Amino acid sequence: MNSLKEDNYVDKAxxxxxxxxERKNQKGKPIxxxxxxxLRNLLAMTADIYNEVSMSRDGEISEDxxxxxxxxxxxxxxxxxxxxxxxxxxxxxxDILNILKEIGSSKDNFILFNRYMESxxxxxxxxxxxxx
Numbered sequence: 001m002n003s004l005k006e007d008n009y010v011d012k013a014x015x016x017x018x019x020x021x022e023r024k025n026q027k028g029k030p031i032x033x034x035x036x037x038x039l040r041n042l043l044a045m046t047a048d049i050y051n052e053v054s055m056s057r058d059g060e061i062s063e064d065x066x067x068x069x070x071x072x073x074x075x076x077x078x079x080x081x082x083x084x085x086x087x088x089x090x091x092x093x094x095d096i097l098n099i100l101k102e103i104g105s106s107k108d109n110f111i112l113f114n115r116y117m118e119s120x121x122x123x124x125x126x127x128x129x130x131x132x
Contacts, residue, residue: 004099004112013119016094017127023089033129034086036121042079042087043117045072050114053107061105069110073100094120 004012023031049068053061061069076096080088091097099116103109 003095003102004109004116006112009112009116010119013094013116014123016090016120017123017129019093020089021127031085031089033124033127034083034090036124036129038079038083038087039090039121039124039129042076043121045075046114046117050110053110056107059107061103061107061110065110066105069100069103073097076100090120 017033020033021030025031049065049072052065052068056062056065076091080091094116099113103113
C-alpha cells in the first residue's frame with residue numbers, strides 16, 4: 001500500500017487523532033472526537049474480516065473477503081454520511097476510503113489496515129476520546 005507501511009502506520013494513526021483533537025468550531029470551542037462506541041463498531045466490522053483473512057494460507061484474499069472489504073468501505077461511507085461532525089472528519093483525516101481501495105487482494109495490506117484501525121482506537125482513547 002502506498003499510504004500505509006509497517007514503519008509508519010502507528011505514527012500516522014497518532015497524527016490523525018491529534019489533528020482531530022485540535023479541531024475547533026467557529027466559536028473556538030473544541031469539537032469532540034468521534035465517539036468510542038462508533039469507532040469500536042467500525043473496528044468490529046474490520047475485525048470480523050480480519051479473522052477470515054488471517055485464516056487464509058496464502059498471501060491472497062479470497063473473492064468473498066474482497067466483497068466484504070468493499071462492503072466495509074460502503075459502511076464507512078454510510079456512517080460518515082450520518083455523522084458529519086464525528087465519523088466523517090475521522091474517515092477523511094484517516095484516509096480510510098483510499099486505504100481500503102489500496103488493499104486489493106493482498107492479505108498483508110488488509111492486516112496492515114487492521115493494525116492501523118487498532119492504532120486509531122488506541123490513540124483515540126489515549127488522547128481522551130469518550131463515549132457520547
